[in-house]
Amino acid sequence: MNYELIKGRTPGFLFILVCLLASGCARGPYSFSKKIYRKQLKAEYKQLKRMDPPQLEDSLLTLPSNFIPTTNFNLRKPNFVVIHHTAQNSCEQTYRTFTLQRTQVSAHYVVCKDGTVTQMLHDQLRAWHGGRGKWGHVTDMNSVSIGIELDNNGYEPFSPLQINSLLVLLDSLKTKYRIPASNFIGHADMAPTRKQDPNAHFPWKTLASHGFGLWYDNLQDTVPSDFDPMTALRLIGYDLSDPHAAIKAFKLHFVQRDTSPALTAYDKRVLYSLVQEHFF
Template sequence: MKNRLLLLLVAATTITACSKKVTNPHTKTNSVYTTQADSLSKILLAENPATLTDSLNQPIPSEFIGTVNFNLRKPNYVIIHYTAQDSVAQTVRTFTLVKPQVSAHYVISKDGKVIHMLNDYMRAWHAGVSKWGSISDMNSCSIGIELDNKGNEPFAPAQINSLLILLAKLKKDYNIPTANFIGHGDIAPGRKPDPGILFPWETLAKKGFGYYSDMIIVPAPANFDSATALRLIGYDTSNLPAAIGAFKRHFVQRESSNTLTQFDLDVLFNVYKKY
């Protein structure tokens, strides 16, 4: 009996010792995340009244009285990217270094693993200089999802399956409208092409994440204004050729160019009527 207890004790000690050797390689960056989140929490909890002065530099009376009617600002868009890097590990490293100044809420690997890197209510730095409709700060109202893909390869089925499941959760959690699932290239035409011409937008649309053209397309009328249609969908048409290229990568996906064929015009007419 004593020998048995001794063996159990040795085994338990060995397991404990081994478990201590297993370390999280992201402990340091997780600690930085926690520190920065704590700093933001302190800002949210601050009860400092606005400090105001009039034209004579005299203080204007002010005080802080907390309302009971509020909540967190929720994301209203989902922006899909490809990483254009060699591996998930490289992307995670990029997002855990200060110098690149880029991040995303989620990274999805080719095998379907989902890495959550930032609370959904926080502002990631994924959109950059971008515009959609009247919104010029997409980072403030969107969730960024990065897919492990170099941009010149098909997306893995396991990866897309995980993406669809994640999108379903986000749509339900935040009541995100169907039209508001778009790509980085849509909001930054001429600057970014991702998620690219190979991304399965039609598959997403069938699940309720974004729009896509119908199988049967009604021809566009002779007086159809393509520039206005692109603008009403959301594209920034200040650089019209770039907006056309972005539209074609998303909704036509036959070839990447900045000119509209008759077929492209018909697709544009079909899609524009959905918005």
């Protein structure tokens, strides 16, 4: 910067310039999305006030006459974690996607290839990461889950630094919200007709060894003749409205080396071993 030039100007010009520089620095790169975040929070609270029932009047602290307030409550807690790959080329690109209102997508956390973890939404708020889908009897996964996006173009392996950071994050979420191991799933698991993430390189077995997601300890050599694989898939949580899609999603998670929409003898052994260990 040319200080001689500035020196020659009036004090008023200097003042404005300093103010502009200072406000520019203070606002930071995501100042607009921070502003929208706060605005959106206020709008959501406003919406809550209008809900019927319960019809809360002017504020959350004003109660209608027929409302007998309990003294025992706190904020709702997430009970699932849904893992995604971003299918984008960098964390910066993902931050941009999640801070533009027109995209209508978001997640609570983004984990970059170098292990950086960025939180983009408070855990108690509902991110728009799952979309249409079903897991077990839950038909609105966004309302009950934390969404975690892993920076990945959709085809590449996940870096050890990224997985290490993910494990630390999952550990903290699992402890904080008492999330059962079975409730750590992939986006493809809950939306098998639409999604294929995280991709087949994702180390589900490693995650399960740390207590996140299901796996099997012993691969059974044979499967009983009366074993019904579709019932087994439903037991795990898969939506069977499109059976081929459910099989593909199961294989993407638990078999990985082959994701064709048909169950081979090996796939059935994996499926049987899983349900044998966790559901029977």
